[in-house]
Amino acid sequence: MKSLLNNFQNSLGKLSIAFNKNIYINAIKDGMLAYMPFTVITSVFLIIGNFPIPQVNKWLASLFNLSVLEWQNRLGIVNDASLGVGGLLVLIAVSRNLADKMKINGMQVTLTSLVSFLAITPYNKNKGLNFLDVSTIGAQSIFLAIIVAILVCIIYRWIDKKGIKIKMPDSVPPAVSSPFESLIPSFVVISIFWILRILLDTFVKQSALSLINIILGTPLKAMGGSLIGIIVVKIFGQLLWFFGIHGDSIVNGVMTPIFQVLQDENKNASLAGKIVPNIISQSFWDGFASIGVIGSIFAIVIIAKSKQYKQMKKIAAIPYLFNIGEPTLFGIPLMLNVSYFIPLVFSNTVSIIVSYLAFYWHLVPLPTGLVQVPWTTPIVISGYLVTGSVSGSILQLICFILVVLIWIPFVKIEDNNIYKKENKQQNG
Structure with a gap:
């Protein structure tokens, strides 16, 4: 298993180097x-x-x-x-x-x-x-x-x-x-x-x-602009993060022009008083598809009992309110941590599917394209601004709760292991 992970990491590392040198x-x-x-x-x-x-x-x-x-x-x-x-x-x-x-x-x-x-x-x-x-x-x-x-x-x-x-x-x-x-x-x-x-x-x-x-x-x-397409792209980006590679820099370099064109089509339709055509756009990617790893640090805030994780929540929780995830990624750490492989790679997928269906079924107005907020804008605020509706904020809250629930069992297992090690060291 370790050999397989090493080979996979080496392959992705070569791919990352190729992208970064291109x-x-x-x-x-x-x-x-x-x-x-x-x-x-x-x-x-x-x-x-x-x-x-x-x-x-x-x-x-x-x-x-x-x-x-x-x-x-x-x-x-x-x-x-x-x-x-x-x-x-x-x-x-x-x-x-x-x-x-x-x-x-x-x-x-x-x-x-x-x-x-x-x-x-x-x-x-x-x-x-x-x-x-x-x-x-x-x-x-x-x-x-x-x-x-x-x-x-x-x-x-x-x-x-x-x-x-x-x-x-x-x-x-x-x-x-x-x-x-x-x-x-x-x-x-x-x-x-x-x-x-x-x-x-x-x-x-x-x-x-x-x-x-x-x-x-x-x-x-x-x-x-498809559900399957954006899921594959996000999983690939998160997989790169797992192996210590900056997934966003690679994925965004390819996908941002596409999302911007889709965003512009939505904006033009909104200004013309027409129906917004695209569920997926830059606003969807930034405001809804990005809700995933935030669940890790807030799961720690809720259940942590080990000293290590209690310190982590003091350091990483506030930055992640503004979508700054590096303290969490490096501090827990999530990268190359097999215990967190599943939630790290797949938790965003849940947010993508839930958000896509909410927009598809017209439970929430589609992002209008009129507003593109900075990526550091906290969820709830960004959801309201890009959709022009409180239901956009509610959707983000639902996605947030779901990813926290996904992360809790994984965090609990790891937190218990760390807690036992700390007690063992303390008791000599």
Whole structure:
């Protein structure tokens, strides 16, 4: 058994190293992390503009002598300026991160990515004029933005390594020489994307955005947006944690773009007064699928009698109210502790299934997508904010109680063993 666990740990360790060394996955992860604060900032404005109590909305609008609709539109400007161009933000963040990891000119690569992305983005035609439709560079274009950023960096680096560039004398300041040296690489990259745009328009009759969302986006959303898919992803992440590998950093690097696209679809539907389409989104992942390990420390708070666990509850309980689990994971410890393998790996699954069914059966309103709270927001508060309903908080409480009940028998066994050892040592 020990040999099997060691082999499994080694295999997962190699997988983790491969993920952590992969500059493309890390660039996507870091790029999405750079994008995330804007989702929270936008949520603040959308909460104010779409407060769940109508009287509050009317009162706030009256302060500025506006109708409720005008008030909501004014606050929606921040959404249009941030998440409304979400694909553009992700493109800039990923291309800059990847350029830095490749050690090529970050500024010029970022600008080249921007031009290439806009060159391949579909335009709308009106009265013989072409104009950029802002909706084509929103969160729905995240997949295309990531692909463009990666391709631009790869092509740019290849040209740069070949030395195909205008070389300026050493006496020329870098601020002047750098843009000139990027002329040829940038020209080639932009030309490639322009040619690709022409070919798609001429022969395929579909935009790159449509193709990417059909070929790549549809299956990814189907996988990440399904009950089975999210259970498999969460179990895999928790399995990595068991073997001492930061599961969230690996899983989130792949899944966050998918969850963000699903979140944006919910937000757009909510703003348009339509039915929210997706049960699973970033809000579901952060606010409901994450309820699992918290049960361990609060099981300890309830039943611990050993000195070790009594000390643990003083250290780890408060941080976990804000979803900071490292003191619990390392302090109990849960990693590589076979006694806790089952609840560590599978307790989140219970929260996922219960929450999914509650949303599916319309017992709780679906997360609107209007609000994306920081991951440190305590449960109950986050449940109310993302669903706009007290029933969201109640659902989180039910999941919390269930995972605590799951953890209690495992904690009790381990706590008794530690208690006996402490008594034995004390009595000599």
